[in-house]
Amino acid sequence: MMTTRTLQFKIYRYDPDKDQKPYMQDVAVEVDSTDRKLLDALVKLKAVDDSIAFRRSCREGVCGSDALNINGRNGLACLTDLASFPDDKPIVLRPLPGLPIVRDLIVDMTQFFKQYHSIKPYLVNNDPPPERERLQSPEDREELNGLYECILCACCSTSCPSFWWNPDKFVGPAGLLAAYRFIADTRDQATNERLDNLEDPYRLFRCHTIMNCVDVCPKGLNPTKAIGKIKDMMVKRAI
Amino acid sequence: MNVTVRKFDAVIVGAGGAGLRAAIQLSEAGLKTAVLTKVFPTRSHTVAAQGGVAASLGNSEEDHWHWHMYDTVKGSDWLGDQDAIEFMCRKANECVIELEHYGMPFDRLDNGRIYQRPFGGHMSNFGEKPVRRSCAAADRTGHAMLHAMYQRNVKANTQFFVEWMALDLIRDAEGEVLGVTAMEMETGEIYAFHAKATIFATGGSGRIYYSSTNAFINTGDGVGMAARAGSPLEDMEFWQFHPTGVAGAGVLITEGVRGEGGILRNSQGERFMERYAPNAKDLASRDVVSRAMVTEINEGRGCGPNKDYVLLDITHLPPETIMKRLPGIHEIAVQFAGVDALKEPIPVVPTCHYQMGGIPTNYHGQVVVPGKRTQNEIVPGFYAAGECACASVHGANRLGTNSLLDLLVFGKSAGETAVEELKKTPKAHKELPADAFERTLERLNRLETQKGGANVHETRLAMQRTMQKHAGVFRFNDLLKEGVQKILDVQKDVQQTEIKDKSKVFNTARLEALELDNLIEVAVATMVSAEARKESRGAHVRDDAPDTPERPNGRDDANWLKHTLWYKENNRLEYKSVTLRPLTVETIALKKRAY
Ligand SMILES: Cc1cc2nc3c(=O)[nH]c(=O)nc-3n(C[C@H](O)[C@H](O)[C@H](O)COP(=O)(O)OP(=O)(O)OC[C@H]3O[C@@H](n4cnc5c(N)ncnc54)[C@H](O)[C@@H]3O)c2cc1C
Secondary structure, eight states: OOOEEEEEEEEEEOOTTTOSSOEEEEEEEEEETTOOBHHHHHHHHHHHOTTOOOOOOSSSSSSOOOEEEETTEEEEGGGSBGGGSOTTSOEEEEOOTTSOEEETTEEOOHHHHHHHHHTOOSOOOOSOOOSSOOOOOHHHHHTTTTTTTOOOOOTTGGGOHHHHHOTTTOOHHHHHHHHHHHHTOTTOOOHHHHHHHHOSTTTTTTOOOOOHHHHHOTTOOOHHHHHHHHHHHHHHHHO | OOEEEEEEEEEEEOOSHHHHHHHHHHHHTTOOEEEEESSOGGGSGGGGOOSOEEOOOOSSSOOOHHHHHHHHHHHTTTOSOHHHHHHHHHHHHHHHHHHHHHTOOOOBOTTSSBOEEEEEEEEETTTTEEEEEEEOSTTOHHHHHHHHHHHHHHHTTOEEEETEEEEEEEEOTTOOEEEEEEEETTTOOEEEEEEEEEEEOOOOOGGGSSSBSSOTTOOOHHHHHHHHTTOOEEOTTOEEEEEEEETTTOOBOOTHHHHTTOEEEOTTOOOTHHHHOTTTGGGSOHHHHHHHHHHHHHTTOOBTTTTOBEEEEOTTSOHHHHHHHOHHHHHHIIIIIOOOTTTSOEEEEEEEEEEOOBEEBOTTSEEEEOOSSOSOEEEEEEEEOGGGEEOSSSTTSOOTTHHHHHHHHHHHHHHHHHHHHHHHSOOOOOOOOTTTTHHHHHHHHHHHHOOSOEEHHHHHHHHHHHHHHHSSSSBOHHHHHHHHHHHHHHHHHHTTEEOSOOOSSSOHHHHHHHHHHHHHHHHHHHHHHHHHOOSOBTTBOBTTSOOOSSSGGGOOHHHHOEEEEEETGGGEEEEEEOOOOOSSSOOOOOOOOOO
């Protein structure tokens, strides 16, 4: 016998094609023991009501598509255990905060990616490429751990008050983590330009170490620490 | 419905590994290129690849591209084209080194070189013993690779159309390909991308099966579009079932786990692979391991309350090795199997993973079809690379880590060939035919007006269950015959799917219905091709073609050493010969495949 369970949801709905304004919809969905994650429940919900819109792809926490605000906290639907929800309270689902809403749980990520692109997210090395790989010691490579694994889901940046207030000026935790990923790479030669690029009252220094980013990162990364290291380098460079 | 036409030199459909690699080539050559993708590029399923990419760099021990070539031909059960295989294996080092130069964070050896690990079927000295050939970034190779290539494209200023879904191929009366129609998801508007070169890099179609390691978006769109436009599909009966999908969830556990020393055990705790592949054991080729697992389960030695899975054991490995080399696997086991792999084994079952077949191409990435003069005539303006294409380097069974290599090598060569062709014959855009958008508009119109039709979710489920039952790890003559009938019935439902949501804005119901149109082409091609192939070879093993002294492993070279070509029209099948002659070395001669 399969055990089933009925989950109650409150879901943010808005279709600009037909709705005057957004509203919260109460819906219930029955899940069984094969449904482990919130995404499984959303897929079941969509089978009943095909109009509910959300992004999803890999369903294993590496593509970063299904970031949502779940009971007030950002996270990935595919990594959120259904078992973590109590029975007596509805699960409240909203789109990621602070970004324009396209429809239902889908936000417009343009601003988020603009900031990511602004830090020149690519390796800069102007030496002629050698025939073989550029050498890097295991210790130097270790420095990239905790940085390169970012999946650009935007859970961090959209939980950061500094990013909410200044999404056009503050790079945000995801972008800064990426900036440090290149600074920390022994093969990259643009450290100075990268620091110049962040030398500004907003781009880097709007981080007030509130640490929401660390709290919500579904990959367990620590943007605040990376930001701290960039700040240290700025200081060292100044003296 | 209004269709806005946009002109580009080239349009690439897909921004996974293959599409991004091709895009680098075109953007750096200064061609006006549009890259369309259903998802933001780094969300493409290449991001999920774990174990590594093959190249005979020889960083840890002696290795040679010729040995790699031998392994790939043998892995393919001799169905792979030996010219394309030689090409791929020779290009491997160059392509992997390029990635390193783009900034990919490979793991490193003490001497600073790229870290390499063993993988199934990769051997030294023409099949002697396992060799470390898989270049890896922990167990996140695909993520590291995809991000590095996206970043390189940012540098090259590639123009992306993110969350745009290509709908149909545009071909004129002469068969020349002139671009695609596409939908901008956010607005629901329809566009045509009019191009001199069209490159398909749409990835796999693993969602035709119920249990799959593939992402939701892996719906075979490129393959479906090609089929609807009259292109044949090659070797679609060959699907790889990966031995180690997490039981119940389908999420992949990389073969790299066995490369690092992991062992498969049955309910008696026995390392059963020793019986099936005395030499390579747990690192035998994937089809061999998957069949051994299903045999164990069928004979009652499965684990768990329903005896329906086996165990992947890494508890004997040093915890540091696991946390350093396989951190993502540790995470997946906790998330999707609820076990701490340091202490407990992981429940696994063979799970649909990879499509060996696809849109037929040559090793330059050009799409080819049988014509009046040869069996491989080039379709002007049309290219394909990556999992949606069939070059054919994987033949009847792909070796692990050869797919990331395939998308690098053939993504690059498709890009290079397109650049050369465009430079060689500078010309104006050929005029679009009057009926260029007809197929697309018909499909959209039907969906818009369908009443009393089939539910998309249920129809897709019916397809997935049919494929799982009738064209799985082991195949049976009677089940295949029945499967053909059943899948054709499902196809009728697909032709009348109905959606309730008619909004123009990010209508995911409409997108899923359109994706199902593509999935069903793949499913029908698979079932029909599989039913017809009356031998066992690689991943296609049937009950009525058993292992006998005359036909080792049930393989019938006299009658079936040939590629299947399936055409949508009337489900017609044709066959073409396998290219046995490599580019420079001697043919790797047919022999019985054993590990
Ligand atoms: C879990 C997992 C692990 C794997 N591990 C390995 C490994 O370690 N080594 C290895 O060699 N191989 C591995 N493979 C196989 C390999 O990862 C894939 O075969 C390969 O990444 C496919 O790349 P691709 O570029 O062809 O397609 P994808 O990366 O799937 O990209 C397809 C692209 O096409 C786009 N697209 C599709 N349809 C449309 C459309 N209609 N309109 C617009 N855009 C569209 C998508 O948006 C996406 O950008 C693994 C596969 C899986 C599933």
